[in-house]
Amino acid sequence: MALAVFKDLVIDVSDADRMSDFWAAALGLGVHRYDTEDIVLRGPTPHHAVWINAVPEERTVKQRVHLDVHAESVAEYEAMGAAVLPEYAGLPWTVMGDPEGGELCVFVRDEVPSYRLYEVIVDCVDPVRLATWWGDVLGARTGEQDDFAYLDEIPGAPFESLVFTPVPEPKTVKNRIHWDVTVESADALEDLKGDGASVLRDRDPAIGWTVMADPEGNEFCVFTD
Secondary structure, eight states, X not given: OOXXXXXXXXXXXXXXXXXXXXXXXXXXXXXXXXXXXXXXXEOSSGGGOEEEEEOSSOOOSOOSEEEEEEESOHHHXXXXXXXXXXXXXXXXXXXXXXXXXXXXXXXXXXXXXXXXXXXXXEEESOHHHHHHHHHHHHTOEEEEETTEEEEESOTTOSSSEEEEEEOSSOOOSOOSEEEEEEESSHHHHHHHHHTTOEEEEOOBTTBSSEEEEOXXXXXXXXXXX
């Protein structure tokens, strides 16, 4: 039985206005700005939401979590403000940097859906262990191929797969992309901790959710129904 349900995505940025326009175009979503200065990209369901979160920290290292997108062409993403990263030339897809340099992978298709998010990719030390852990948490199907592991059939997730790929370098900074989940009760938080998650910040008067980390330190936020 799943411990949590996928809720939405969050992207940390330096320039929220610029990056919300970029990611709305990149993902095929609409921009909604609130009086509180919060910005959310919305699609056909609440699970399509992507929150654009302004943070003081600049991007300094390769992102351990990035997004793969469906595309008509590389040129259209260049027109949005992304740039091809030549150090990744030779792959069957195109690795680009968003306007702040964060990596994304562009997959050119003959037919492109209106909603363009294809996969969410997580760099990690032990792909099988982490995929198995998240598969248990989200109630998703797990699989392995070559040196990576993945989840698909993720309840609520508006993308095909959550993919875990091996990298040699350890995690050193807070991820700039993370996902939120929803649990039914506070008891489920204890279940997550017992299953290998750790609490980074408890819910308090300033935030209405609990910030946690998975067994490799990847941040995620937990909301209670």
